[in-house]
Amino acid sequence: MHKYASNCFSNKEPIGIFDSGIGGLIIAKEIKIHMPNETLIYYGDTKNMPYGNKSRDFIIENSMKMVAFFYEKKCKAIVIACNSITSNALEIIKDKFKRKILIFDVINPVIKNNIFLSFKKIGIIATPATIYSNFYEEKIRSYYNHLNIFSLSIPSLALLIEKGTDMKIIKFFLKNYLNRIQSIDAILLACTHYLFLKKEIEHFYHGKVYLIDIPRIVVQEIKNKLEEKGLLCIHPSWNNYNIFYTSSSISNFFEKKVRSLFRNNIFIKRTLI
Numbered sequence: 571m572h573k574y575a576s577n578c579f580s581n582k583e584p585i586g587i588f589d590s591g592i593g594g595l596i597i598a599k600e601i602k603i604h605m606p607n608e609t610l611i612y613y614g615d616t617k618n619m620p621y622g623n624k625s626r627d628f629i630i631e632n633s634m635k636m637v638a639f640f641y642e643k644k645c646k647a648i649v650i651a652c653n654s655i656t657s658n659a660l661e662i663i664k665d666k667f668k669r670k671i672l673i674f675d676v677i678n679p680v681i682k683n684n685i686f687l688s689f690k691k692i693g694i695i696a697t698p699a700t701i702y703s704n705f706y707e708e709k710i711r712s713y714y715n716h717l718n719i720f721s722l723s724i725p726s727l728a729l730l731i732e733k734g735t736d737m738k739i740i741k742f743f744l745k746n747y748l749n750r751i752q753s754i755d756a757i758l759l760a761c762t763h764y765l766f767l768k769k770e771i772e773h774f775y776h777g778k779v780y781l782i783d784i785p786r787i788v789v790q791e792i793k794n795k796l797e798e799k800g801l802l803c804i805h806p807s808w809n810n811y812n813i814f815y816t817s818s819s820i821s822n823f824f825e826k827k828v829r830s831l832f833r834n835n836i837f838i839k840r841t842l843i
């Protein structure tokens with residue numbers, strides 16, 4: 571029987587975090603800031619990136635492989651650090667794994683946060699797979715019926731970010747889309763890749779639109795849950811390495827991002843699952 575089923579996971583076991591590429595690194599970094607003793611295993615399915623223009627079946631099939639990988643690695647918890655996966659595959663992942671491993675995602679903690687009570691009009695920008703799933707909008711509407719929601723899918727933006735495209739080109743591309751979402755109080759960057767564009771988006775709205783801090787809200791939820799279950803790693807383990815896997819050959823940009831965000835005690839490897 572797996573350890574979770576018998577309730578005897580050790581708090582020293584790693585947390586598995588996954589995305590199609592670099593997007594989830596921002597969530598992983600936030601975990602390290604607030605839970606520095608945790609050991610992380612990261613998987614970026616770079617070979618199949620972008621997930622945002624894939625079918626629901628494709629997303630389900632490939633994200634299940636990543637969850638199974640973390641389960642084999644005896645992770646005490648997994649974090650689905652991808653909105654496209656959360657909105658298309660969360661329920662299926664939960665059906666199969668919820669008794670075996672603790673599952674966190676990047677959407678539910680945000681929806682349940684009272685932050686929405688402070689706004690009247692919000693914008694949601696995300697990949698086509700997230701927007702067309704309707705997951706976000708339906709959930710938000712079921713909790714907050716006072717809100718006006720403007721959803722916009724931005725095809726290819728995540729891919730441009732993943733490839734390390736020149737920021738001038740990204741800004742030009744982004745501007746054409748953000749021009750369509752005006753007069754909002756707050757915006758949700760509902761694709762973890764877009765979190766790398768926080769400054770540019772703030773700048774576009776001249777600091778007048780509130781950027782909902784998804785990483786902070788999500789990581790607070792993870793920390794509370796781990797603490798509640800006695801699974802928060804409280805002692806530093808200096809010899810533990812955080813491992814970052816990719817499914818295609820490691821791009822310079824991926825490596826650069828991992829090194830600039832995590833610096834020490836890291837391994838970057840290619841592995842197919």
Ligand code: DGL
Binds near residue numbers: 591
């Ligand atoms: N980072 C992912 C998300 O949060 C998806 C990017 C992609 O592969 O299209 O939706």
